[in-house]
Amino acid sequence: MEVSTTIDLKDLGRVHRLGFGAMRIVGDGVWGEPTDRGAAIAVVRRAVELGVDFIDTADSYGPNISEEILAEALHPYKDGLKIATKVGFTRTGPDVWVPVGRAEYLRQQTELSLRKLKVDSLDLLQLHRIDPKVDPEEQFTLLRDLQKEGKVKALGLSQVSVAQLEEAGKYFTVSTVQNRYNLTDRSSEDVLNYAEQNGIGFIPWAPISAGELAQPGGPLDEAAKRLGATTSQVALAWLLRRSPVMMPIPGTGSVKHLEENLGAAAVVLDDDTYAELEAAR
Numbered sequence: 692m693e694v695s696t697t698i699d700l701k702d703l704g705r706v707h708r709l710g711f712g713a714m715r716i717v718g719d720g721v722w723g724e725p726t727d728r729g730a731a732i733a734v735v736r737r738a739v740e741l742g743v744d745f746i747d748t749a750d751s752y753g754p755n756i757s758e759e760i761l762a763e764a765l766h767p768y769k770d771g772l773k774i775a776t777k778v779g780f781t782r783t784g785p786d787v788w789v790p791v792g793r794a795e796y797l798r799q800q801t802e803l804s805l806r807k808l809k810v811d812s813l814d815l816l817q818l819h820r821i822d823p824k825v826d827p828e829e830q831f832t833l834l835r836d837l838q839k840e841g842k843v844k845a846l847g848l849s850q851v852s853v854a855q856l857e858e859a860g861k862y863f864t865v866s867t868v869q870n871r872y873n874l875t876d877r878s879s880e881d882v883l884n885y886a887e888q889n890g891i892g893f894i895p896w897a898p899i900s901a902g903e904l905a906q907p908g909g910p911l912d913e914a915a916k917r918l919g920a921t922t923s924q925v926a927l928a929w930l931l932r933r934s935p936v937m938m939p940i941p942g943t944g945s946v947k948h949l950e951e952n953l954g955a956a957a958v959v960l961d962d963d964t965y966a967e968l969e970a971a972r
Contacts, residue, residue, distance in 0.1 A: 701866045702845035710745035711738040712942030717753045720785025735764040747940045749777035758807040766809045779819035792822025794833040817847035831862035853885045869894040898939040899923045910971040927955035
C-alpha cells in the first residue's frame with residue numbers, strides 16, 4: 692500500500708508527515724539546559740538537513756530553552772519550515788506540569804514565544820492542555836483572537852476529547868490535535884477517526900512507545916527482523932500507514948537516533964505485517 696509522505700494542514704499548508712519533536716533537546720525531566728547545548732543544536736540542524744519541515748516544541752520545554760535552541764540553530768528559518776509551539780502549562784520543577792489557561796497567561800506566553808522564536812507570527816500555536824479550572828470559552832476565545840490579530844497562523848489542541856474538539860471548532864478552525872497514541876495505547880482512536888473525517892492533522896505523542904511488543908520475540912521485534920529495520924522504525928511506519936492524517940514527531944537529543952527515526956519513512960509494511968501489528972496490543 693502506498694503511503695503519502697505529506698499532508699496539507701488547514702491554515703498552515705503542506706508539510707512532511709514525519710516531523711521532529713523538540714522536547715528531548717533540553718535537560719532531564721524536560722527541565723533546564725541540555726547536558727550539551729552544542730549537541731542539541733546539531734540534532735536540530737541535522738533534522739532540517741534531512742528534510743524535516745515540521746518541528747514541534749512548547750514554551751514549557753525547559754521551560755523556554757527548547758524554543759531558544761531552535762532559534763539559535765535555525766534562524767533565519769529555511770523557506771517552508773514550520774515550527775509549532777504550545778502554551779498552557781507552567782513549570783515548577785522537573786517532570787512537573789501545571790495547566791494554566793487564563794487568557795492573560797496564554798497571551799503573555801504567546802508573546803514570549805514570538806520573541807524567543809524570533810518571528811512576527813507563529814506557524815502553529817497549540818493549547819497544551821485545556822485548563823479544567825478555567826472556562827473553555829475563555830481559552831478558545833483567546834486563541835481565536837490571537838489568530839485574528841495575526842500573531843498565529845494556525846491553531847491546534849493537545850490531549851482532548853472529540854467533544855472538546857467539536858466545541859473548539861465553534862471558535863476557530865482546528866488544524867491539528869496532539870494526543871497520546873502508539874501501538875500499545877490507542878485510547879484516542881475516536882479522536883484520530885474524528886481528525887481523519889475532518890481533515891485535521893493528528894500528532895501522536897510518545898509515538899515509539901511499544902512496551903512488551905518490542906521485546907525479543909514480540910511482534911514488533913519479529914517484524915523489524917523481517918524488514919531489516921529497527922523496532923522504532925517499524926512502530927513509526929505503522930503509524931504512518933494507520934492514517935493519512937497521522938503526523939509522528941519522534942524526539943531525541945541524539946543525531947544517531949534522529950537519523951534512525953527518520954529512516955522510518957523508507958520502511959514499507961506489507962499487508963500481513965501491518966495486520967499483525969494492528970491486532971497486537
